[in-house]
Amino acid sequence: QSALTQPASVSGSPGQSITISCTGTSSDVGSFNLVSWYQQHPGKAPKLLIYVGSKRPSGVSNRFSGSKSANTASLTISGLQAEDEADYFCCSYAGSNTLVIFGGGTKLTVL
Amino acid sequence: QVQLQESGPGLVKPSQTLSLTCTVSGGSISSGDYYWNWIRQHPGEGLEWIGYIYYSGSTYYTPSLKSRVTISLDTSKNQFSLKLNSVTAADTAVYYCARGGSTISDLDPWGQGTLVTVSS
Numbered sequence: 001q002s003a004l005t006q007p008a009s010v011s012g013s014p015g016q017s018i019t020i021s022c023t024g025t026s027s028d029v030g031s032f033n034l035v036s037w038y039q040q041h042p043g044k045a046p047k048l049l050i051y052v053g054s055k056r057p058s059g060v061s062n063r064f065s066g067s068k069s070a071n072t073a074s075l076t077i078s079g080l081q082a083e084d085e086a087d088y089f090c091c092s093y094a095g096s097n098t099l100v101i102f103g104g105g106t107k108l109t110v111l
Numbered sequence: 112q113v114q115l116q117e118s119g120p121g122l123v124k125p126s127q128t129l130s131l132t133c134t135v136s137g138g139s140i141s142s143g144d145y146y147w148n149w150i151r152q153h154p155g156e157g158l159e160w161i162g163y164i165y166y167s168g169s170t171y172y173t174p175s176l177k178s179r180v181t182i183s184l185d186t187s188k189n190q191f192s193l194k195l196n197s198v199t200a201a202d203t204a205v206y207y208c209a210r211g212g213s214t215i216s217d218l219d220p221w222g223q224g225t226l227v228t229v230s231s
Contacts, residue, residue: 003157036216038158045207045224051217069118089158093216099171100160100216 004029004090004097004103011109014078020106022090023071028101030071034093037066037075041086042107049088050075085110113138115208115222123202123229129195133208133222134188141166141186144209148218149182149193159204163211164191166184198229 005023012018022035028071029035033053038046048057050066053073063078077084092102119131134148140147149161162172166180174181181194193200205226209218 015225034214034216036214036218038218046218047221048219049219051212051219052214057219079195091158091160091216091218093214098174100173102158104157 001097002101004092004101006088006090006103006106008104009107009109011111012077012080013111014080014082016080017076018080018108020075020077020088020090022073022075022092022103023101024073024092024094024101025071028092028094028098029068029073031095032093033068035073036064036091037064037073038089038091039084040089045091071102080110082110084108113210113220115210115220117206117208117222117225119225121226121228123198123227124197124231125229126197128225129193129198129202129229131193131206131208131225131227132190133192134190135210136160136189140184140189141189141213144213146215147182147184148209148211149219150207150209150218152207152211152224161193161206163215169227170226180203188206198231203227 037050040046049064054066065076090107094101116134123129144165148163160192165169184191205224207224
């Protein structure tokens with residue numbers, strides 16, 4: 001099963017909002033509301049931002065929000081801050097054969 | 112809070128077996144409804160899920176690596192391990208361990224990761 005499709009890069013200015021898309025298929029994103037999003041700073045481990053499509057773990061800023069429409073999930077970051085500059089990965093449950101797949105990652109640049 | 116830490120050789124020769132251990136602290140690996148996962152990241156690339164072991168001991172591996180992977184649990188040491196045999200340069204990556212919740216795809220927390228290079 002192929003990786004989920006994310007834009008290679010997005011950018012925004014401090015204070016703005018940006019959205020990162022994650023496109024899958026009817027076999028993964030479209031069939032299950034089990035998309036998670038991760039933030040990874042250079043040289044660091046990924047950090048869970050969103051799970052089950054739109055839930056935030058304790059301690060994650062409410063500037064991060066998740067949603068889904070058909071086969072595409074989205075991560076929106078509002079009120080961009082310099083510290084948000086990082087790589088972002090989506091992840092989805094993909095059924096009983098493949099189980100878990102990731103997106104290729106999106107590099108966010110805060111201008 | 113639960114913390115995970117990977118350990119193992121940073122250099123493995125081609126055709127040999129890559130062996131890594133993840134030590135869990137701050138909680139018992141055999142309590143709770145958790146999946147204990149291995150994920151890797153090739154240099155400069157995205158994440159690839161390798162597989163998990165459930166707290167009960169059952170395992171599941173990604174199809175592309177299934178023939179070469181074994182994940183095991185050592186509850187006495189509060190650790191779980193990864194073995195990947197017949198490695199090639201394509202297996203050079205940073206390897207992470209992570210705890211998965213009830214949905215499998217919610218991975219939290221992660222270990223810091225360990226770079227494994229396959230080279231003679």
